[in-house]
Amino acid sequence: MFILFASLLTLLGLFFLLQPLLQTMTQSSQSKRDQLNQAIYHSKVDELSADLDKGLLDEEEYELALQDLQQTLVTDITGEQYQPAQTKRMSGIAIFIAVSVPLSAFGLYQNLSTFETESETQERLIATQTQSMEAAMQSLRQSLQDNPQDLDGWKMLGQSYTTLEQYEQAKDVYLTALQHFNNSDPDLLVLAAEASAFANEELFTDYELNLLARALSIKPQHERALWYAGYASFLNQKYADSVTHWTKLLRLVPDSRPEVKTSLSQFLNDARDRAGMETLIVADRVESNQREITVNVALDDSLHTQISANETLFIYAKAATGPPMPLSLVRLSAGDLPVTVRLTKELAMIPDMNLDSFPQVVVLARISKSGQAISQAGDLISAQQLVDFERAAQAEITLLINQVYN
Known part of the structure; x- marks a missing residue:
């Protein structure tokens, strides 16, 4: 539409410029004037046709412009008569104006116009956003000099550098911030490790691992630290x-995030497979009415010296009131601890005696010295936990093996 209006304005301007000159021509030059008008007319028609073909004009705009051309350039112009020599000179001036004005206008448009392509617009917007962010970051840096105890401010500044993919600067920000907080903030330690690894093509060296280890020593359940510690160990082929x-991290993921649990379980199973461990049984999705118990099992620190990694670990559910036969059972090794498993009816020892058979069950974990299913003296066990399926079809519990069976 802009091109249409610009073309019409240019033609209108030419009309007023050429009219006084054309009026000075003699009657004998009328045929030349007509030829000039016709030439201009056909040239402009060709231009409009080209714009139509390129999609710059639609049919309605094309017809409107064509009508304007016909009214403007075909109209016969009359005026006073002058001598033939003067008529020839005036005709030359008119032709010069008719050609030079549109060309000059186009040249000015190319140099002064704000029109830009889609890619140029995108580049300009990105540059503007970057400039705005850098200005805000400069203001934040000044604020942090005045108030270095602003923990959130340091995090925001570092994350801004990360957004701009300036990882070395992000790392420096976090390390500077740590000096103001006695190297004791776990979030800053993890963020510094992350930025340092990103600056090093996502390689986790002893430096980054030490930062993560320090964060976990301060906050053992720091989810981001657990993820990166597991990821770094995986990259360095320390699969155990x-x-x-990742097992610790999996226990922290709420049931309301099944997609996260499923994804993390896939990573965990890959690591277990590479470490030569048995794959965990983790359902991708559970029907709302399907009974299932997620069991997180850990060993009390005081009992680590009393087991060997190859001893048998049983995790099972049995009826709260009824036969002692396990309704769902998982068999692993003590070396797998800590571990998370899911007990379902598919893990029943007898198909007709499963989690669907009783409204309430108790769940426990036991490390067997002999590998036998029947409890024996010296086995290590957890306390039993009750699960009531009449309240909910799915449940999640945590068991701590902290007793010796007598």
């Missing part, structure tokens, strides 16, 4: 360490 970290 990866299993340890």
Whole structure:
């Protein structure tokens, strides 16, 4: 539409410029004037046709412009008569104006116009956003000099550098912030490790691992630290360490985030497989009415010296009131601890005796010295936990193996 209006304005301007000159021509030059008008007319028609073909004009706009051309350039112009020599000179001036004005207008448009392509617009917007962010970051840096105890401000500044993919600067911000907080903030430690790894093509060296270890020593259940510690161990082919970290992280994921649990379980199973461990049984999705118990099992620190990694670990559910036969059972090794499993009716020892058979069950974990299913003296066990399926079809519990069976 802009091109249409610009073309019409240019033609209108030419009309008023050429009219006085054309009026000075003699009657003998009328045919030349007509030829000039016709030439201009056909040239403009060609231009409009080209714009139509390129999609710059639609049919309605094209017809409107064509009508304006016909009214403007075909109209016969009369005026006073002059001598033929003067008529020739005036005709030359008119032709010069008719050609030079549109060309000059186009040249000015190219140099002064704000029109830009889609890619140029995108680049300009990105540049503007970057400039705005850098200005805000400069203001934030000044504020932090005046108030270095602004923990959130340091985090925001570092994350801004990360957004701009300036990882070295982000790392420096976090390390500077740590000096103001006695190297004791776990979030800053993890963020510094993350930025340092990103600056090093996502490689986690001992430096980054030490930052993560320090964060976990301050806050053992720091989810981001557990994820990166497991990821770093996996990249460095320390798969058993990866299993340890990701198993702890899996226990922290709420049931309201099944997609996160499923994704993390896939990573965890990959690490377990590479470490030579048995794959966890984790359902991708559970029907709302399907009974299932998520069981997180850990070993009390005081009992670590009393087990060997190859001893048998049983995790099972049995009827709260009824036969002692396990209704759902998972068999692992003590070396798998800590571990998370899901008990379902598919894990029943007898198909007709499963989690659907009783309204209430008790769940427990036991490390068997002999590998036998029947409890024996010296086995290590957890306390039993009751699960009431009449209240909910799914449940999540945590068991701590902290007793010796007598």
